[in-house]
Amino acid sequence: MERQNVQRLPAEQLFQEEIDTLIANEQYPVPTGWKMSPKSVLTYICGGKSGGMEITPKYIGHKRLVEIAISTLVTDRALLLIGEPGTAKSWLSEHLTAAINGNSTRVIQGTAGTTEEQIRYSWNYAMLIAEGPSKRAMIPSPIYRAMEEGAVARVEEISRCASEVQDALISILSEKRISVPELGIEVPAKKGFSVIATANTRDKGVNEMSAALKRRFNIVILPAPESLEAEMEIVKTRTAQLAGSLDLNAKLPEAEVVEKVCTIFRELRRGVTLDGKQKLKPTSGVLSTAEAISLLANSMALAGSFGNGVITPEDLAAGLQGAIVKEDEKDGKSWEEYLENIMKKRGSKWLPLYEQCKELNR
Numbered sequence: 001m002e003r004q005n006v007q008r009l010p011a012e013q014l015f016q017e018e019i020d021t022l023i024a025n026e027q028y029p030v031p032t033g034w035k036m037s038p039k040s041v042l043t044y045i046c047g048g049k050s051g052g053m054e055i056t057p058k059y060i061g062h063k064r065l066v067e068i069a070i071s072t073l074v075t076d077r078a079l080l081l082i083g084e085p086g087t088a089k090s091w092l093s094e095h096l097t098a099a100i101n102g103n104s105t106r107v108i109q110g111t112a113g114t115t116e117e118q119i120r121y122s123w124n125y126a127m128l129i130a131e132g133p134s135k136r137a138m139i140p141s142p143i144y145r146a147m148e149e150g151a152v153a154r155v156e157e158i159s160r161c162a163s164e165v166q167d168a169l170i171s172i173l174s175e176k177r178i179s180v181p182e183l184g185i186e187v188p189a190k191k192g193f194s195v196i197a198t199a200n201t202r203d204k205g206v207n208e209m210s211a212a213l214k215r216r217f218n219i220v221i222l223p224a225p226e227s228l229e230a231e232m233e234i235v236k237t238r239t240a241q242l243a244g245s246l247d248l249n250a251k252l253p254e255a256e257v258v259e260k261v262c263t264i265f266r267e268l269r270r271g272v273t274l275d276g277k278q279k280l281k282p283t284s285g286v287l288s289t290a291e292a293i294s295l296l297a298n299s300m301a302l303a304g305s306f307g308n309g310v311i312t313p314e315d316l317a318a319g320l321q322g323a324i325v326k327e328d329e330k331d332g333k334s335w336e337e338y339l340e341n342i343m344k345k346r347g348s349k350w351l352p353l354y355e356q357c358k359e360l361n362r
Helices: 016-024 038-046 063-074 089-101 125-131 142-149 163-175 228-244 255-270 289-306 313-324 328-341 351-360
Strands: 048-050 053-055 078-083 107-109 121-123 138-140 152-156 177-180 185-188 194-200 217-221
Touching (some): 016 048, 016 089, 038 048, 038 063, 038 089, 078 089, 121 125, 142 152, 142 163, 163 177, 163 194, 255 289
Parallel strands (some): 078 194, 152 194
Antiparallel strands (some): 048 053
8 A cells, every 4th residue: 555545644754754863874873673773762762863854843842751761661660651631752762663663563552451462462262263272363463463572562541451461460560471372382572672661640540550550661741732822833843744645635723823723722721821810610521732733733624624625713713612612501501600700811813713613612
């Protein structure tokens, strides 16, 4: 399948040229199983120069946190990225594995339906019945494959997995081997094997991780963007990247549009205006940076499909209504209060957006 016909390319394909350049210009020791050195991985994630190429930053935030994450993976410890929705946990996890192994697709998506077999291995039952237990009949999990290859596997939303599924990771991370009693074998992990897991602080109570499992991880907490400017930079960068892979037929949002979305999201998320002078009723939604990116992409799709390709207040209002009003009665009232007490009083720049939002929220 051609690259341009794929809806979402993995990071190692999307940024293949940058990865190849970093590998070609490598000047530092490369750990066993890695494609590049920890310093080059840091350059790939946080941006910089390699040879004559400008490496684009993939994660905009605390550089020291990225250094801690990378150095964890050099050791025999697994890495756990924790944070609120939209703090780029999955994004950072994907790009770390892309840079380290050139393959970010060894991933298990944690859900209530994730089973222990998906952590270890399962069977092709037709082949199992016909031939009995054999290596050919086995279906290895992404973690099993990572152990065999000496690579990094990813477990997304680990706290959404049931306790027994989480516990299956304890022996793997402790013993660094998987036992297959049906075949009478044990598969030891090759050098370079590790696991990057992500957990959402909003889902903390779903299936909270045991102390025994937490001890197997080095934990890095990813904070929400500190300032409005930092959040705007993230939103602009990711919206441009997202728009590049979709046929939205619209111009990228102006800085003023991005600023309005980020301002509204930050204020409703924190329950106070940016200047700290007025308290607000927060809404039930998370209103994360990731949702701001999605909102702007949706607004671009509206503008490109039914407008002249430029985001209008009407397009933006539709996106805001969908993102903010999750529970009609409660969120609708909170949003109405915000419109009347905050947005309406911000002057002529905000008036067209206020009017469109007001119209939709009736």
